[in-house]
Amino acid sequence: MMDELVPRLAVLRALAADEHVTHAAESVGVPQPTVSRWLAALGTSLGAPVVVRSGRRVRLTRAGRLLCEAADRALATLEAGHRAAAEEVSPERGQVALGFLHLLGRSVVPALVSGFRESHPSVRFRLVQNSRQDILNHLVNGVVDLALVSPPPTDATFAHAVLREEELILVVPPGHRLAGRPSVRVAELAGEDFVGLEPGYGLRQITDDLCAEAGFTPTLAFEGQETETVRGLVAAGLGVALLPHADSPSGLPEIPLNPRAAREIALVWVADIPLPPAVRAFRDHALGV
Missing domain, CATH: 3.40.190.290 (D-Maltodextrin-Binding Protein; domain 2)
Structure with missing residues (x-):
């Protein structure tokens, strides 16, 4: 069941972003007719269509969007698990996705990253700048692993430490x-x-x-x-x-x-999701500076 469901959920995520069947098919590496069959099968299993035509594009129905939101959460967890397993074998070749406020990009972030790279030279970084709320949304959705924000969140979804x-x-x-x-x-x-x-x-x-x-x-x-x-x-x-x-x-x-x-x-992470080894190492470094 999972072998069939995961690529179909990946298609829904692609459609939510682009609303174009051909582009969704290219993003998951399958022919366009296959994508059309998958969407029809999802609709049949739900008892309601997941997409409707809108000119030359398609848009998700309410049922499709609800399923897509669940897919975002599920696939983010799967992707994090895959990263953790791969990095457990070779933690020094992992990646840290760090979200932060614009102002912190001038001094705080460069100092933390350069200090960490002295002892972990092969770890890669993906840096994302945005507003506080957007960064916290990225954290929940798995776009970033850690966030530097101010003020710290009070939501129980997050754990944090003041730096x-x-x-x-x-x-x-x-x-x-x-x-x-x-x-x-x-x-x-x-x-x-x-x-x-x-x-x-x-x-x-x-x-x-x-x-x-x-x-x-x-x-x-x-x-x-x-x-x-x-x-x-x-x-x-x-x-x-x-x-x-x-x-x-x-x-x-x-x-x-x-x-x-x-x-x-504060440095913030999602409370109930285990951090991959490279991310955990960077968090520990930041808390020890």
Whole structure:
């Protein structure tokens, strides 16, 4: 049964991404007529079609999409198991798929990867940058093995360990009324326009939470996907921002928050899925740095 089912589920995954039967057939390495027969057989076994025609393409029905979602989870587990078995024989030739926030690609990720490669030179890395929520979704779906995010997730699906903490400060345009202050309370920012990251980014969540604790909802004049873009918008006088300290002098006034605020950067993995040897070795290295 599994010999028949697995390649058919792989076809469903390909169709969900591309909605093209020929491309799905090429991706699994079987003739197009075979794919058509498999789809018909799946529909017969379910008692409902899994795809419907939409012009020259096909799209998954609700039944097909439900089956595809289950296939994603099942095949991710199978793929992880296959990797683990292969790497058990030769762990030094494994691969680590690491997801992380854009900001962490400047210093945190290069330092961790280069340090690990000194003792594991043959392990390969696949690096994926995105927003916090997208990275956590990738982790659940098996796209990445480990994730570096902030703040750490509270969902029981995940296990995590905090690697470091970064202070958050207020960044304002030159000449701003608060520039030169020794510290500032978040509540004093209630009437300010903010510049920040888009929803789904960890720093945006932290900003929203700090403002909520201070009793107001921040007014976001501009939203971006990179902290350097946010700094540039602040420099142009378009708003204020809550950010980590700049890696290099930016020319913008930076004011500590009172009370102090910080963000935790955590390494995260799925709690109930065993990690392949190479991934486990990298996790242990990161936790020991």
